[in-house]
Amino acid sequence: MDAELQAQLDQRRAEHLYRTRLNVASGCSSTLEVDGATLINFCSNDYLGLAAHPEVNSALKKAADHYGTGSGASHLISGHSSAHHQLEEQLAEFTGRPRALLYSTGYMANMGTINALVGRHDLVLQDQLNHASLLDGGHLSRATSQRYKHADLDNLQQRLEQSTAARKLIVTDGVFSMDGDLAPLKELSAMATKHNGWLMVDDAHGFGVLGEQGGGLVEELNLSYEQVPVLVGTLGKSFGTFGAFVAGSEALIESLIQFSRSYIYTTAMPPAIAAATLTSLKILREETWRREKLASLIAQFRRGAEQIGLQLMNSSTPIQPVVVNDDQKVMQISAALREQGFLVGAIRPPTVPVGSGRLRITFSADHSEEQLDQLLAALDSSDIGQ
Ligand SMILES: *Cc1c(COP(=O)(O)O)cnc(C)c1O
Numbered sequence: 001m002d003a004e005l006q007a008q009l010d011q012r013r014a015e016h017l018y019r020t021r022l023n024v025a026s027g028c029s030s031t032l033e034v035d036g037a038t039l040i041n042f043c044s045n046d047y048l049g050l051a052a053h054p055e056v057n058s059a060l061k062k063a064a065d066h067y068g069t070g071s072g073a074s075h076l077i078s079g080h081s082s083a084h085h086q087l088e089e090q091l092a093e094f095t096g097r098p099r100a101l102l103y104s105t106g107y108m109a110n111m112g113t114i115n116a117l118v119g120r121h122d123l124v125l126q127d128q129l130n131h132a133s134l135l136d137g138g139h140l141s142r143a144t145s146q147r148y149k150h151a152d153l154d155n156l157q158q159r160l161e162q163s164t165a166a167r168k169l170i171v172t173d174g175v176f177s178m179d180g181d182l183a184p185l186k187e188l189s190a191m192a193t194k195h196n197g198w199l200m201v202d203d204a205h206g207f208g209v210l211g212e213q214g215g216g217l218v219e220e221l222n223l224s225y226e227q228v229p230v231l232v233g234t235l236g237k238s239f240g241t242f243g244a245f246v247a248g249s250e251a252l253i254e255s256l257i258q259f260s261r262s263y264i265y266t267t268a269m270p271p272a273i274a275a276a277t278l279t280s281l282k283i284l285r286e287e288t289w290r291r292e293k294l295a296s297l298i299a300q301f302r303r304g305a306e307q308i309g310l311q312l313m314n315s316s317t318p319i320q321p322v323v324v325n326d327d328q329k330v331m332q333i334s335a336a337l338r339e340q341g342f343l344v345g346a347i348r349p350p351t352v353p354v355g356s357g358r359l360r361i362t363f364s365a366d367h368s369e370e371q372l373d374q375l376l377a378a379l380d381s382s383d384i385g386q
Contacts, residue, residue, distance in 0.1 A: 016328050017348060027052040028240075030366040032343060039338065040371050042361045043345040047318045048208050048283075048290045049366030050240030056280045063275030071268035075102075076257070079268030083275040088245070090281055095215060095233070097225045097247035101256050104269045106204055106234035106244040107133040111140060112262030113200065113230060113246055114169065116255055118143040123165035125156060125197070127172045129179060132351075134171050134202055143169070150176075153187050160195040168195065174203030174217040175210070178352050178360060180315030182206075185217055189227040200230035208238020209294065209317055213285045225249060238284060241277045243269045290365035294318050297363045297372055304376040310384065318363040321347070324384060327357035333382050334359060340378045359384075 012018050026033035028051040032041045050056055063083060071079035084102055091100035103109035114137035118124055122143040126134060128150045138145040144165065149155040160168060170192050172183045185201065192199040203216040211219030218228050225231070225248055235243040246256060256263055284290075301320055305312055311323045324330045327348050334346035337359075345360035352358065361375070 016331065017350075022343075030364055030368070030371060034343070037341070039341055039343040040375065041343050042363070042367075042375060043343050044364065045205070045237040045362060046240055046364050046366075047205075047238045047294060047362070048214075048240065048287075049364050050238070050280045050283060053240060053280065053283065055283065056240060056276050059279035060272050060276035063272035064270075067271035067275070069270055069272070071271055073268065074264065074266055075268045076264055081268070081271035081274065083271040083278070084268060087274045087277055087281075090278060091233075091245050092247060094213070094281060094285065095218070095225075095231060095247040097231065098250050099253040100245045100247040101253045101263065102269065102274065103244045103246065103263060104266055105242075106202070106232065106236065107136075108262035108266065109232050109234070109244040109246055110134050110202060111137040112260035113232065113256060114138055114171065115141045115262075116258075116260040117141075117198065117200075117230070118167050118169050121165060122167040122169065123159075123163050125159055125168065125170045127151065127176075127183065129176050130171060130173055131177050131202060131204070134173070138171065143167075151181070151184055153184065153191060156188070157191060157195075160191065160197060168197035169200060170197045171200045172202070173205070174201050175205035175317050175319065177205055177319070178347055178358075179313055179321060180205075180317045180319030181313065182217060182316070185221055185223060185228065189223060193227075198230065199228055200232070201228050202232040204232070204234040204237055204244075205317065205319060207233045208284050209291065212288070214238065214291065235277055235280075239277055239280045241280055242273050243277070293365045294363055297365075297367055297369070300369060300372055301361070301363070301376070304373070305379070308376065308380040310379060313358075320361045320363070321358040322361060322379070322384065323356065323358050325355065325357070327355065330357035330359065333384050336382055337375075337378055342375055342378055344375075 022034050024032050028046050031038050073079035088100045110133040118141050120142050124138040124143045124145050126147050128147045206216035208214045210216050231247045235241045313321045330346045347360045348357045
């Protein structure tokens with residue numbers, strides 16, 4: 001076995017696609033301790049700076065004293081605590097949906113939801129740039145899976161018109177995780193209605209960032225649960241904790257409880273995490289200055305990047321990719337930035353299409369303008385534009 005696996009690993013290394021992990025000694029903040037060095041962190045999804053917030057921390061500690069560490073069982077046996085329940089009620093109210101259901105991760109929420117909704121005689125239509133967990137969910141469901149061109153309504157319409165499937169599930173990211181752009185949700189919703197399809201939106205990167213109260217793209221566009229019947233959010237990004245939720249109608253949530261295998265056959269998240277998330281939800285909604293700070297950092301970055309001639313993408317969110325084109329050079333530039341004390345994501349195929357390797361720079365309300373200026377200066381002195 002090992003010889004065969006090693007050959008595969010060697011090939012991956014030869015293709016410059018070998019992945020390694022950082023060993024981070026500090027908590028998640030605007031700086032990270034890695035191998036004894038302090039690096040400025042431009043690669044986390046902790047957009048609001050809540051992953052190590054003192055109030056969220058103390059809610060976690062207090063709840064651990066009450067509930068202990070583990071939930072001890074799945075939700076359907078005895079793992080469903082009053083902290084989980086309260087969080088579900090508050091997430092339902094927050095999203096303006098009748099109900100919400102907690103999952104242990106976003107990956108599991110997406111797998112389990114798609115699988116509960118469609119099967120063998122159905123069709124799943126996915127945006128080409130959807131997150132891997134959505135694509136995997138589609139494949140596992142045994143429905144026919146198709147990918148329509150990114151945000152291309154005509155391409156989607158053709159596929160809907162040609163289909164004779166019993167159920168048609170249209171699935172999209174809200175904010176696209178690697179490009180930072182937005183799905184045309186209003187139009188997608190109208191198209192789903194017209195063709196008798198069901199719309200599922202995964203707004204992992206929109207919650208906390210978009211909308212007056214941080215309710216994501218559906219809040220920003222004021223889309224009801226009839227317009228977006230299946231809404232997924234994750235708690236490990238802007239919420240700064242861990243887990244995920246699906247929000248929608250009574251019938252949807254009850255169907256997930258009955259039929260969603262990644263909900264049923266897994267241990268409930270620790271109750272203290274749910275309790276900590278109640279505190280982070282409150283901060284996320286109320287402290288609007290965090291979204292304002294992000295908006296000003298994004299504007300500062302885009303202005304500065306334009307001045308030094310970087311190739312930006314069509315993103316108004318804290319995900320600001322800088323296209324490098326050469327998938328190998330992405331690694332060199334990110335290594336050079338790290339030497340200078342900056343941690344940025346280097347995204348290569350197969351996470352993004354071949355030839356579209358990029359730096360994925362992300363911002364947090366915890367960043368200072370000075371940190372951002374330092375990053376721009378480092379990018380300016382790199383050979384990224386050459
Ligand atoms: C991060 C992410 C997920 C997975 O969520 P986890 O809670 O990290 O498993 C799902 N969908 C999208 C769009 C994401 O960016």
